[in-house]
Amino acid sequence: MTQRTEERLTAYAFIAPYLALFIAFLAAPVAYGLYISLHDWHVLGQSRPFVGLANYAALLQDDLFHRALMNTAYFALLTVIPGNAVSLLLALALNARVRGETLFKTLYYLPVVLSVAVTAIIWRWLYSTEFGIINHYLSLLGGPRPAWLNSPALAMPSLAVMSIWWGAGGNMLIYLAGLRGIPDEYYEAARMDGAGALARFRHVTLPLLRPALLFCLVMSLIGSSQVFGQSYILTGGGPHYSTLTVVLYMYQTGFSLYRMGYACAVAYVLFALVLGLTVIQYRLVAGRREDMAA
């Protein structure tokens, strides 16, 4: 056997196991899902007729789907920028080289390792109208005792606050790495020019942090468009559909109503949205490279 044949055979043998799983559980499902979305595919149905784009057309008229889209956009609005602001603030504080930095970093990151179920269990109790800590301290300050998760107006913001608490530590680490990468000389030079702390932040920190900011903002946006566990566990999409998200709607359509074709159409609309966001991110990052080249 020549070396070349040995190399090829080894390569195929090394790739085959992974490739088989990749095809069966990733590539094939992508194509299969698209196929299903073009059919009236009821789990219990005898026949599964081809319906073309009818499922997608029906989505255009589906008020509940529109509601889910709006709710998901609302969740993104409530979490992406505020959440990244929290992460950036924490990173800026950590970057000031205070004593106990490692401990602070550990504590801020801690919630990230919890599962969504544990996070939901903790926060359900925090949000409890009668016995929750939040309402207890709120009423000590003379405030009201709102029913956080049972109020159509407050349920989504409550899930958003919980989600920011849960995830802020992740982006914080990325921002911190970005901040550490900014040479001290830049700040020194700005200081010599008489720039105050705020001016230094605006004219040194923010521009140099741009790649990290873009990355984190887009990844948060993509993540928030897929929000599921929080509302599934805590509110089931209610009250009055106020926390029904796109993925939750897909899940309910598929696994409670067994309308797989329609659910797959929802999934593909979500996919198109995420793809659009990814393309925008790519453009922005590419644009940034051109800036630097210019």
Added chain:
Amino acid sequence: MKAGRIALHLAMTAAAIAFVAPVAWMLVMSFLPESEIFQPVPHWWPEHPTWSNYLELWKRAEEAPVPRWFFNSALVAAVGTSSYLLLSSMAAYAFARLNFPGRDPLFFLILATLVIPGQVTIIPVFLILQRLGWFNTYYALIVQGLSGVFGVFLLRQFFLTIPRELEEAAVMDGCTRAAIYRRIILPIGKPAIATLGIFSFLGSWNDFMLPLIAVNENEMRTLPVGLMIFLGRYTMQYGLVMAAAVVATIPVIIIFLLFQRHIIRGVVLTGLKG
């Protein structure tokens, strides 16, 4: 200047309390007797700490098998992670080092699927698992995770940084490519493989959506979905619910504390590269 430092320290401490207090409260509540739970004034410290919630958890194993869920989670995470590391590192080695027809287009195809959100394929994956007869089995809980693209991508990047001279010398000595993978690539790639392993384990332990659709028998549940059922069932026994949540959380906290550095470096590395 000094006052500013103190203010910063105070603010950071306040933030630390905000991030940790909810977790600490879960722990405290799991030791509260029922009489102390439903109090108008929350107890930050148990007056009469008790193990009764944990004992009760054990006693109710018939109707809500938390120990079994724990076992399932551990099994799925351990088997899933070790298989994932083996399969991804093998494929990554081939993509990084071996020449074969179709290598680059194939890698590009695999890479392109990074943009597909997991939820998009959840329904077809469910139907495929059902057709394979794997619904309600450990296979269903494990196999889909092994198809993840990220490990191959990350390890390939890392393997590309290993100097080729080491392998060339080994080839001269008559080593096969498989032996090179085992004797050179794996030992040198250890840090990257370990980081991937930690994230894969945590991801599997905490995964919610796939286990939700892959099994529906109570005995086959993993902890996150099990906890949700538990919460629905024992809404009025929150000490018990908190004890179950603590049991589900202890392993990830231990892993986090042990491998903190790996985790922090991993987030930065994958975040900036992803």
